[in-house]
Amino acid sequence: MARITLLGFGNVGQHLFYAFKKAGHQIIQVYNRTFLHVQPFVALFPKTRFVENLHSLSLDSDLYLIAVSDNAIQIISENLPTVNVGGVVAHTSGATSIKVLNTHPNYGVFYPLQTFTAGHEVDFSRIPICIDGDTESTIYRIEKIAQSLSKLVYRINDRQRSILHVAAVFANNFTNHLFAIAAEICRENKIPFDILKPLIAETIHKIQTQSPDLVQTGPAKRKDLNTIQTHLRLLEEQPEFRKIYQMLSDNIIQMHSSKSD
């Protein structure tokens, strides 16, 4: 059981709060710059101190976890008082270098690779957690805590983590946006979006066991230029969707041509 100070109580911070508690850890303190935001939690969790001033933190935790937006990590880190010798300062960001924390005696990364939505609980045991640390000993300590939450803990270095975040943007944010485009196209034409959900489910099902490039289908994969032209005409009134259609089709054709050459 670790003693944890959570710095930041937004979407990710709150999900971690519950996950740590469930795993039996002690959340000693929660810092949030706006006290009003944590006010409702104060009475619910009497064993946790909620503070809005970094300088009023007690400094005897095993882990100080910075779970704030990327551009605020450095400021929090710089304003954090010198922590206890045994304490590890880590952040939860996929996009921020471990180096922004290198003013602390022990520092690392604790990056849960999942998309968190307020009010939508997720099962932490199946969330990959990517960890890193300044020394083998720090990595080991972060790893123990990560493994108490999840079975999927990966040691990922700074360079890998930043590129992994890019891959995650493609695999999650961008695919979700394509679903949004499909939903918009359906809505405008009075077609229920539900009609596409079995297709979406099957798309995902296939890549559980097969490499996505091997199960690619559709007009671009078939180099069916007639259908592509028809589709581009149908998208004439949505020039942005049309550009996206064109670019992704071109890239599919290119990727699959170079493979069969």
Next chain:
Amino acid sequence: MARITLLGFGNVGQHLFYAFKKAGHQIIQVYNRTFLHVQPFVALFPKTRFVENLHSLSLDSDLYLIAVSDNAIQIISENLPTVNVGGVVAHTSGATSIKVLNTHPNYGVFYPLQTFTAGHEVDFSRIPICIDGDTESTIYRIEKIAQSLSKLVYRINDRQRSILHVAAVFANNFTNHLFAIAAEICRENKIPFDILKPLIAETIHKIQTQSPDLVQTGPAKRKDLNTIQTHLRLLEEQPEFRKIYQMLSDNIIQMHSSKSD
């Protein structure tokens, strides 16, 4: 129980063959232009005639279903002898107008909206089938057969079906391609692609109950231009992926800005 003639025995044709048989229909005949391709099935299904010449078809089926690639539908239709008065000629294409079949006495569309992969069986009862026909009576006859295969049968007209196919390309082909890009980025950086699968599963899980645009996350949604710039730099050596990243980020920013204005 309907008497069915299947015209085309590729990927979609074979999946339909098994689905019709399972639903208790009689597959009277299967046409395929290359007999060699159907040869292995002849001995397996003695009750079905396999033919490679359209003019040798017997013409007493309830449904003549054309399941060939889009650019071959018209040729099959034109070369099909005049069918029996009660017979309906239909195609299975999302991208082809019902009108290419209007030389037949009764004609329609039977479009299963799913991605079929050879050797990967799918549960037809949960595949949406979009149907259409030249008259209410034809639609009703196609609907009966469709409902014997699937619980999800939708009446969708020509215009809706063509735009639905565009939406399906976004929701399936393009998302799969984004998974392929993510996998490629992982591979190049020695990161297991499996690490992204829980994130992908959660992305899909969320849109089962919520509209995709409402659950959008990521740097573009947050208008986090620093992270976007970092990601574009990381993609410098993959100019095509970089262009796709830029365009999709721009479109997310634009779509979500116009909503909050």
